[in-house]
Amino acid sequence: MRVPFIAANWKMFKTVHEGVVFVKEFRSMVKDISDVEIVVAPPFTAVHAVAEAARNSVVGVAGQDVHWEREGAFTGAISAGMLREAGAEYVIIGHSERRRLFGDTDETVNRKLVAALGSRLTPIVCIGETLEERERGETLAVLDRQIKAGLDSLTGEQVASLVLAYEPVWAIGTGRNATPLEAGEAHGHIRNRLRQWFGAPAADHCHVIYGGSVKPDNIHEIVVHPDVDGALVGGASLEVRAFFDIVARSRQSTV
Numbered sequence: 695m696r697v698p699f700i701a702a703n704w705k706m707f708k709t710v711h712e713g714v715v716f717v718k719e720f721r722s723m724v725k726d727i728s729d730v731e732i733v734v735a736p737p738f739t740a741v742h743a744v745a746e747a748a749r750n751s752v753v754g755v756a757g758q759d760v761h762w763e764r765e766g767a768f769t770g771a772i773s774a775g776m777l778r779e780a781g782a783e784y785v786i787i788g789h790s791e792r793r794r795l796f797g798d799t800d801e802t803v804n805r806k807l808v809a810a811l812g813s814r815l816t817p818i819v820c821i822g823e824t825l826e827e828r829e830r831g832e833t834l835a836v837l838d839r840q841i842k843a844g845l846d847s848l849t850g851e852q853v854a855s856l857v858l859a860y861e862p863v864w865a866i867g868t869g870r871n872a873t874p875l876e877a878g879e880a881h882g883h884i885r886n887r888l889r890q891w892f893g894a895p896a897a898d899h900c901h902v903i904y905g906g907s908v909k910p911d912n913i914h915e916i917v918v919h920p921d922v923d924g925a926l927v928g929g930a931s932l933e934v935r936a937f938f939d940i941v942a943r944s945r946q947s948t949v
């Protein structure tokens with residue numbers, strides 16, 4: 695049984711102070727919720743302070759990216775061990791903004807994933823097609839490529855521990871979320887591939903969550919599908935009440 699997994703991607707928003715204020719308020723709002731895995735991903739500068747503010751609560755903390763090397767001359771980069779030391783337990787890998795603006799590829803996603811697992815970070819791996827790819831009818835082929843190359847060489851046990859975020863690029867920050875039918879089709883396909891390529895226990899345990907214009911008023915129709923295990927939320931996670939409502943409404947379905 696997979697409990698809903700709801701993650702906030704704050705992107706390049708919130709100072710240290712703003713992140714701490716958010717989490718102090720939010721942790722008391724969710725203190726009685728034990729049946730949802732909740733994560734917030736602040737900018738690197740706020741990871742440590744937000745993790746301290748979330749200590750002994752049900753809120754976990756994620757980095758928004760990671761480098762695959764342990765240390766070295768990689769200006770601007772952060773290693774998995776550094777994130778872990780700062781208090782993160784999760785890391786987002788391969789977000790479409792990283793792929794589009796910063797050159798992430800399926801190959802670098804794979805290297806980051808291996809590094810994250812090696813430092814006991816739970817990876818939240820983003821996959822999803824662009825609008826052009828969807829219009830050309832390539833959605834499922836793109837997902838196959840991203841899963842095959844991104845998760846290359848992982849064991850079934852490692853895949854079982856992952857969170858895979860299906861984020862159609864055309865739905866991110868656009869206000870146009872995938873319909874429950876579109877999301878259900880993609881999620882069903884991803885689950886089948888996980889079963890085929892990594893075995894039934896991996897497919898049954900891996901969280902496959904949806905991301906793209908999730909809001910309090912559409913979370914329920916999205917997570918109601920049995921293969922949708924939660925959501926990665928951008929814009930609507932910046933406001934504490936909206937994010938709380940998304941968490942609360944994700945529980946109204948059994949996943």
Ligand code: PEP
Pocket residue numbers: 703861865866867868869905906907908926927928929930
């Ligand atoms: C995201 O950035 O991962 C995302 C899903 O953003 P939004 O919710 O704003 O579409």
